[in-house]
Amino acid sequence: MTETGLYPAEILIPDGADMEKWACVACDQFTSEKDYWEKLAEFVGDAKSTLKLTLPEIYLNDCAEERIKEINANIKNYLDSGVFKTLPRGYVLTVRTTPFVKRRIGLIACADLEKYDYKKGVKNLIRATEGTIEERIPPRLKIRENAAVEFPHIMILFDDERREITEKLYERRAEFKKLYDFTLNMGGGHIEGYFVPETEKVAEKFAALLEEDRLNQKYGTCDKFAFAVGDGNHSLATAKAHWNKVKETLTEEERKTHPARFALAEFNNIYDEGIYFEPIYRFVSGVNRAEFIKELKAAAAGHYVITDGDGKTEVKGNAALPAVISAIDGFIKGYIEKHGGAVDYVHGEENLIKLVKADKTAVGVMPDVLNKSDLFKYVSESGSLPRKTFSMGMGVEKRYYLEGKKIRI
Numbered sequence: 001m002t003e004t005g006l007y008p009a010e011i012l013i014p015d016g017a018d019m020e021k022w023a024c025v026a027c028d029q030f031t032s033e034k035d036y037w038e039k040l041a042e043f044v045g046d047a048k049s050t051l052k053l054t055l056p057e058i059y060l061n062d063c064a065e066e067r068i069k070e071i072n073a074n075i076k077n078y079l080d081s082g083v084f085k086t087l088p089r090g091y092v093l094t095v096r097t098t099p100f101v102k103r104r105i106g107l108i109a110c111a112d113l114e115k116y117d118y119k120k121g122v123k124n125l126i127r128a129t130e131g132t133i134e135e136r137i138p139p140r141l142k143i144r145e146n147a148a149v150e151f152p153h154i155m156i157l158f159d160d161e162r163r164e165i166t167e168k169l170y171e172r173r174a175e176f177k178k179l180y181d182f183t184l185n186m187g188g189g190h191i192e193g194y195f196v197p198e199t200e201k202v203a204e205k206f207a208a209l210l211e212e213d214r215l216n217q218k219y220g221t222c223d224k225f226a227f228a229v230g231d232g233n234h235s236l237a238t239a240k241a242h243w244n245k246v247k248e249t250l251t252e253e254e255r256k257t258h259p260a261r262f263a264l265a266e267f268n269n270i271y272d273e274g275i276y277f278e279p280i281y282r283f284v285s286g287v288n289r290a291e292f293i294k295e296l297k298a299a300a301a302g303h304y305v306i307t308d309g310d311g312k313t314e315v316k317g318n319a320a321l322p323a324v325i326s327a328i329d330g331f332i333k334g335y336i337e338k339h340g341g342a343v344d345y346v347h348g349e350e351n352l353i354k355l356v357k358a359d360k361t362a363v364g365v366m367p368d369v370l371n372k373s374d375l376f377k378y379v380s381e382s383g384s385l386p387r388k389t390f391s392m393g394m395g396v397e398k399r400y401y402l403e404g405k406k407i408r409i
Contacts, residue, residue, distance in 0.1 A: 002207035004226045005115030005125040007262055008089050008199040011108060012149065012404040014048065015085040019182040021047040023191070023400040026153035026231070027056045030395055032283060032344045032355060034058055040186055048083055050151050050401035060139055068139075072146045079148060084404065091196040092179065093169050094266060096274065098189035098397040104274025105166045107196070108403050110262035111156060111227065111236065118229075118237045120383040125226040126156070129379055130387040132237045140238040145245070148408045151401040154232030154265035155392060157275070158209065159218075159376045165205045166269050169196060180402075188396050193403075223380050230268065230275075230392045231399065239263040242407075264405040268392075270372055277372045277390040281352045282365040284332055286341035292363050295335065300327035307364040309357035322378075325367050325386045332365075345388050347395040 014022050021044045030036040037056050044051050052074045055067055078084065092108035116126035144150065158165075169176075176194035183190050196202065206226070208214075215222050229236055239260075246260045255261065268275055284292065289308050296306065302317040302324030317324070332343050341361075346352045352364040370390040378385065392398075 002210050003115070003125065004203070004206045004210060005112045006203070006206055006227070006267065007110040007112060008091055008202075009108075009110045009262065009264060009405050010089050011087045011092055011264070012084040012406070013087065013179060013193075013402070014083055017048045017083065019180055020185050021045075021049050023184055023188075023402045024049060024051040024054070025186065025188060025396065025400050026398040027054050028153075028232075028234075029347075029398050030056075031058050032346065033351075036186065043185055048078065053078070053149075053151055054401055055139075055143060064139060068142050068146075071143055075147050075149050084149075087179075087195055088197065090199055091202060092403060093166070093173060093176065093194040093196050095170065095173070095192040095194075096189060097191075098274075098393065099187060100394060100397060101274040101276070104268070104397075105170050105272055106155070106266040106268050107166050107169070107202075108193075108264065108266055110405070111154075111265050113240050113243045113261055113263055116236065116240060118233065118240065118384075123223065123225070125224060127225060127228055127379055128233050128237070128384045129228045129230065129375065130233050130385045130389055132233055132384075133387065134237075136234050137238050137241050140235065141241055144238055144242045144407070148406060149404045150239070150264055150407050151404045152232065152235065152264045152266075153399040153401060154236050154263065155230045155399055156265045156267050157228045157230040157270045157375070158206070158226065158267060159271075160209060160269045161218075161271055163269060163271060164208075165202065166267075166272065169202075184400055186396065188400060191400070191402070219377060219380060221380065225376065225380050227267070228270075228375060228379055232265070233387070236263060236265070259405070259409065260407045262405070264403065266399055270375065275372065275392060277370050278347060278393055279367050279369040280388040280391045281346045281349070281367070282328065282332060283344045283346045283352060283355050283362065284336075284341060284365065285344075285359050285362040287335065287339065287361055287363060289361070289363055292335060296328070296331055296363075296365070299331040300324065302327065303368055304328065305366040307353060307356055307366065309353055309362070309364070321368055321370060322382075322385050322389065325389055328365055328367060329386060329388075347391055351395075
């Protein structure tokens, strides 16, 4: 069978936990909204929760070392005290509703890290969609290298225009054992999960996507490109860095099956109705508004919008979106290095304008959105996009930590 880089797993789910308190949103969300995380912590209280097993990025500069030690201690405690039950080798079919979409179907499975690389221009089966900043890997690696279990928020896309895989499993979901069905906290919507034991049948479906005739007809090339990382690029890059360190201690035979080689993720069809791309806005603070806006308009050509919280300035141009975003980010970096300030990344125009209005030293920059149907073709031809080019939905729609997998023997 054709190698795809996707494998089933022995997935961990909580046994008897309050699921609404157990699941929490991806750590890289709401990085300028501390009140979100404080309200979530108050809601969770003393209950078992993935909030206590992950590090929200808003706290990366706030006693991170102590928090990381506590996270690893909590993981060990949860394992030792029987919080988890282990499913047989297989997949989990997820069905998610959000405030913005009626249904998003996903498949929880493993990505083979030997088939993935985040470096620009690689032709691996699994590829990054955006540039990876290697400086962001070490703090994440500190958690992973001492943790026995991973809890991913990674979402990986595949290109199945005929909707033959996850959509067909969804149609048959009544045949599978239901694992969970609950409302997500903090306005995240609702989620259901079903255990899928059909490992070989699913693998055959994914292998069919890489048939040479199909690739040539669809893309005009036989590039074996199975999966594009949609969310969690840096988390998967961290898993890769960790695996590269682990495998140096193993024999060739041990490397074939070691659990750190396989990273758990949610796999989504890019044509799924619940998958849509949103732009990611730049929130720049600590700057002279008038000066910043004047210089940005002169430095970055193409189409985008600038806001000072009260009004908007549209910048027009014909440059391709990746080039526009590269120019904007290059200018912001240079400006901050010269004059000071900070940049954060925000989902949603309403959220951005709220933040800018509250800070008289802030400016919001709003690039256009990428057409999702162009993603695979662009990455195949040109490599990864600039980082933070697009987001799969709004912040509350991001994957919630729920399932886990052991990464140590």
